[in-house]
Amino acid sequence: MTSHPRKPLAATPTGTGLPDHRNAEKARAHPHDGPDRALRATLARTTGGLSPQAAAGAWLDWAMHMGRAPGRQLELAQHAIESAWKLAADMGARPETEPPFAPGPNDHRFAHPGWSRPPFRAMQQALLAGHDWWDRATDDIPGMGRQDAARVRFMAHQALDTFSPANGPLTNPEVIESALKSNGQSLVTGASHAAQDLLHALKHEETAPSSKFRVGHDLAATKGEVVYRNTLFELIQYAPQTDTVRAEPILIVPAWIMKYYILDLRPENSLINYLVGQGFTVFCMSWINPGPELHDVGLDDYRTDGVMAAMDAVSTITGNEKIHACGYCLGGTILSIAAATMARDGDDRLASLTLLAAQTDFAEAGELMLFLDESQVSLLEDLMFDQGYLASDQMVGAFRAIRSEDLVWQRAVRRYLLGIEEKETDMGTWNADATRMPARMHSEYLRGLFMENRLTAGRFAVKGKVIALRDISVPMFIVGTETDHIAPWRSVYKTKLFTVGDLRFLLTSSGHNGGIVSEPGHPRRHYRIGHRKPGALYMDPDTWLASHAPQDGSWWPEWAKWLGEHSSERIDPPPMAAPDAGYPSLEKAPGNYVLIR
Numbered sequence: 001m002t003s004h005p006r007k008p009l010a011a012t013p014t015g016t017g018l019p020d021h022r023n024a025e026k027a028r029a030h031p032h033d034g035p036d037r038a039l040r041a042t043l044a045r046t047t048g049g050l051s052p053q054a055a056a057g058a059w060l061d062w063a064m065h066m067g068r069a070p071g072r073q074l075e076l077a078q079h080a081i082e083s084a085w086k087l088a089a090d091m092g093a094r095p096e097t098e099p100p101f102a103p104g105p106n107d108h109r110f111a112h113p114g115w116s117r118p119p120f121r122a123m124q125q126a127l128l129a130g131h132d133w134w135d136r137a138t139d140d141i142p143g144m145g146r147q148d149a150a151r152v153r154f155m156a157h158q159a160l161d162t163f164s165p166a167n168g169p170l171t172n173p174e175v176i177e178s179a180l181k182s183n184g185q186s187l188v189t190g191a192s193h194a195a196q197d198l199l200h201a202l203k204h205e206e207t208a209p210s211s212k213f214r215v216g217h218d219l220a221a222t223k224g225e226v227v228y229r230n231t232l233f234e235l236i237q238y239a240p241q242t243d244t245v246r247a248e249p250i251l252i253v254p255a256w257i258m259k260y261y262i263l264d265l266r267p268e269n270s271l272i273n274y275l276v277g278q279g280f281t282v283f284c285m286s287w288i289n290p291g292p293e294l295h296d297v298g299l300d301d302y303r304t305d306g307v308m309a310a311m312d313a314v315s316t317i318t319g320n321e322k323i324h325a326c327g328y329c330l331g332g333t334i335l336s337i338a339a340a341t342m343a344r345d346g347d348d349r350l351a352s353l354t355l356l357a358a359q360t361d362f363a364e365a366g367e368l369m370l371f372l373d374e375s376q377v378s379l380l381e382d383l384m385f386d387q388g389y390l391a392s393d394q395m396v397g398a399f400r401a402i403r404s405e406d407l408v409w410q411r412a413v414r415r416y417l418l419g420i421e422e423k424e425t426d427m428g429t430w431n432a433d434a435t436r437m438p439a440r441m442h443s444e445y446l447r448g449l450f451m452e453n454r455l456t457a458g459r460f461a462v463k464g465k466v467i468a469l470r471d472i473s474v475p476m477f478i479v480g481t482e483t484d485h486i487a488p489w490r491s492v493y494k495t496k497l498f499t500v501g502d503l504r505f506l507l508t509s510s511g512h513n514g515g516i517v518s519e520p521g522h523p524r525r526h527y528r529i530g531h532r533k534p535g536a537l538y539m540d541p542d543t544w545l546a547s548h549a550p551q552d553g554s555w556w557p558e559w560a561k562w563l564g565e566h567s568s569e570r571i572d573p574p575p576m577a578a579p580d581a582g583y584p585s586l587e588k589a590p591g592n593y594v595l596i597r
Helices: 024-028 033-047 052-067 071-088 120-137 146-160 173-181 184-202 272-279 297-319 330-345 366-372 374-387 392-402 404-417 426-432 437-452 489-497 541-547 556-565
Strands: 224-228 232-236 250-253 282-287 324-329 348-357 475-480 503-508 525-533
Touching: 052 146, 052 374, 052 437, 071 120, 120 146, 146 366, 146 404, 173 184, 173 404, 184 404, 224 297, 232 297, 250 297, 250 330, 272 282, 272 556, 282 297, 297 324, 297 330, 297 437, 324 330, 330 348, 348 556, 374 437, 475 489, 475 556, 489 503, 489 541, 503 556, 525 541
Parallel strands: 250 282, 250 324, 324 348, 348 475, 475 503
Antiparallel strands: 224 232, 232 282, 503 525
C-alpha cells in the first residue's frame, strides 16, 4: 500500500489540556496498577462496558432520597392506586376507545391492531403503567442528582421491557396471528434465526457484509481518486460532473465513529454525488478503522494529522482557493476545534463552515450522558488500555440500549418470533459496518468534551493556548435533526450561543442519520430554516421553533444555494490530484481504508 510521507504522529496529547491526575498515561506508571487494570478490563467485558458502581450508586442515591421523603412515598402510592383503577376501568373498554397509557413516540412494539383487544390490551397497559410509575418516581426528587435520576429511570424501563408481553410468543397477538397463518412456520424460521445468531455470538464472528450492497460498487460509488493517505485517513477527490465548478472546493470531515459513506450511499441518495452534480469540487476524508497499533493517537492528532493535513492537500490541489469545510457528527466537533484554532492563528483558508448534527457544547448532550461519569469512563479506559481501542460492538451497544424498544426488542421479535429476515437496505449495511476508536483519543474526547465541556467553557487548549468558537468569523450553516438521540437538536442549536457571526440554523425531520440523508424527492420530509445576522440577539430554541414554519422537501437544495451564495465565479475543474506537488493519485475511490473491518 502506497503511503504519502508525513511527520510521525504526536506521542503525547496536546489538544485537551487535561490535568495530570486525569491523564490515563499517568495511571499506567503506577507500580501496582497493571493487575488492577486487567481485572477491571475483564469486568468491563462482562458488563458490556457498564460500570456496576455507577448503577449501584444511582440506585442508592434514589433509595436514600426516597427513604427520607414520606410525603413523596405517599404520593407514589396514591399514583399507583389511581393507575390500578384506570387499568381496572379499561378492562371492559371497547377497542376503539383511547387507553389510559400510551407508548412513547419511538415505541412501535404495539402497533398491531391486536393490542387493542383483550387480553393483550390489559397486558400492554400494565407494562405502560409501570413505565409511567417509574417516570413519576424518578422525577423532581429534591437533592437527588439529575443524572442518577435519569439513570434509575433508564434501568427501570430496561428491566420492565425485558418482561414486556411483546417479547412472548403466547402474549403477543401479532406472533400468534403469524403462527396460525403460517401453520407454525414463522416460529420454526425464527428459531433457526436464533440458532444462527447464537452460533455467531459463540464464535465471536462479525456479521457478514450485505451481498446486495457492496462498498465501491453499489455504495460509495461516486467516481473519484484517493489523492493522499497517511496513518489516520485517506483523502478522496471526486471527479467533476459539470463543465465548470465553483472556485471554492468543499472538504467533508465525517465522524471517525462511522464509515464515511453514510454521505455516499447509493447514487440517488448520496450527498456527495449531489454536491458534485451541483457543480462543486468535493473532497472527503475516509478515516482508518484503527487497531491496537494506534493506541496512543490523541484527539489533537485527529486535528493535525487529520483535518489540517486534509486542508493542506485540498489547498495545494485546487490552487490555494478558500475552502468550504463541512463536518458531520464528531467530524463537525473536531472541525470546529480546527476552525477556532485557525481563527486564533490567523489562518484564513476557510470560506464557510457547515456542521451537520454536530455538537460543540455538551451540557445537554442527551441520553448518551447516561453512560458517562467518572466510574463509567475509568472502566472504559481500563478496557481500552487492555485492547488498545474501543471495539465497535462495545460502542454500538450503548446506542442500541438508548433506543432498545426499536433497536433491540422489536428487532428480536421480528427476527426470532415472526421469522422475518431483516430487509437489506443501504443504510442498514452501512450501520452494520461500524468502526473502532483509539484508546487515548476516545478517552480525551469523553473527558475533555463530554464530561468537562471544555470547548464552550473556555478551557480547551490547543498547543498550550485556549481557543474560542467566537473567534470563527466565516459564515456558518448548522443542521440539527428533530428526533436525534445522539446529538439532540437543542444541543446542536447551542452553537448560536458561542458564536457571533453570520449563521443559518436548519432543523430537518427524522434522526441523526436519516435526517442528513434526505435527498430531494424523499417522501414525508420537511425542514425549518432561520438566519442569525451578526450581532443579533440570542433566541432560545423553543422560541425559534415556534417562529419558523416547516417547509416541505429536502434541505439539500437550501444548503447548495447557500454554498453558492458564499462562493465566487465558476471556473474550469481543477486537476485530479497534484503529483508534482506531492499529492499523486494513489488509487480509485473509495480507497482502501473504508474496506478495513
